[in-house]
Amino acid sequence: MKQVDRNIFKGICAVIAGGLILLGLIYYGKDLFNLLSNMDQMKAFLEQFGASSMLVGILLYAAQILIAILPGEIIEVLFGVLYGSIGGMAFCLVGNLIGSTLIFLLTKRYGKKFVQRFISEEKMDKISFFKDESRLNAVTFILFLIPGTPKDIFTYLLGLTNMKLSTFLLISSIARIPSIYSSTLVGANLGSNMLAQAILIYAITGIFSLGGYLFYRFVFQKKAAGAQTSGI
Numbered sequence: 001m002k003q004v005d006r007n008i009f010k011g012i013c014a015v016i017a018g019g020l021i022l023l024g025l026i027y028y029g030k031d032l033f034n035l036l037s038n039m040d041q042m043k044a045f046l047e048q049f050g051a052s053s054m055l056v057g058i059l060l061y062a063a064q065i066l067i068a069i070l071p072g073e074i075i076e077v078l079f080g081v082l083y084g085s086i087g088g089m090a091f092c093l094v095g096n097l098i099g100s101t102l103i104f105l106l107t108k109r110y111g112k113k114f115v116q117r118f119i120s121e122e123k124m125d126k127i128s129f130f131k132d133e134s135r136l137n138a139v140t141f142i143l144f145l146i147p148g149t150p151k152d153i154f155t156y157l158l159g160l161t162n163m164k165l166s167t168f169l170l171i172s173s174i175a176r177i178p179s180i181y182s183s184t185l186v187g188a189n190l191g192s193n194m195l196a197q198a199i200l201i202y203a204i205t206g207i208f209s210l211g212g213y214l215f216y217r218f219v220f221q222k223k224a225a226g227a228q229t230s231g232i
Helices: 002-036 039-047 050-066 073-110 121-126 133-145 151-158 165-191 195-229
Strands: none
Touching: 039 050, 039 073, 050 073, 050 151, 073 151, 073 165, 133 151, 133 165, 151 165, 165 195
16 A cells, blocks of 8 residues: 555656646746857856856756757857866766656656657657667667757657666767767867867868768658558
């Protein structure tokens, strides 16, 4: 009986926590998007917190993962300016762990209906390659490694699979490192007034991102569309 009571209590807490998160995202979503889309505003916003700016920045990075359409690159570049390429990357990875864990657990708890609040049914149908459990880990690593892919959307969808949280966090965190580091490296060069190097790194990253996006669109999505057509 005590175990049942504990499960009920945990369920109630999960419902309350999930509801509060959703209300916060709905109410503050527009203001948060405007803030995260402007680096100057972001820098001024963080600096007002003084010693706590790092913690606030990490939480903002976690928030942009929760709201899959928000731009995380601006925070990554800004963290590079403020904390250097390695330090900035480390803080981004911490924020990524927080945001990804919340998404994964909420998706596991509330299922497809929760995901549909952030991702349309059409997009979910297009991304069907996570259904192959035998290649799930490999596909996840590749998609999170390739620049230009919608990684935050993938986080929601992977919560609907049988993948364990620990496995997902390990794979996605390692695979995200090159992408995050390239952004914080741009920021570190900007912070050191090395504009030419920053532009060069940004241009190279942009080329890889475009290539990654095209690869994802024409290889993975084409395969997914073919599988749907054949009834798989």
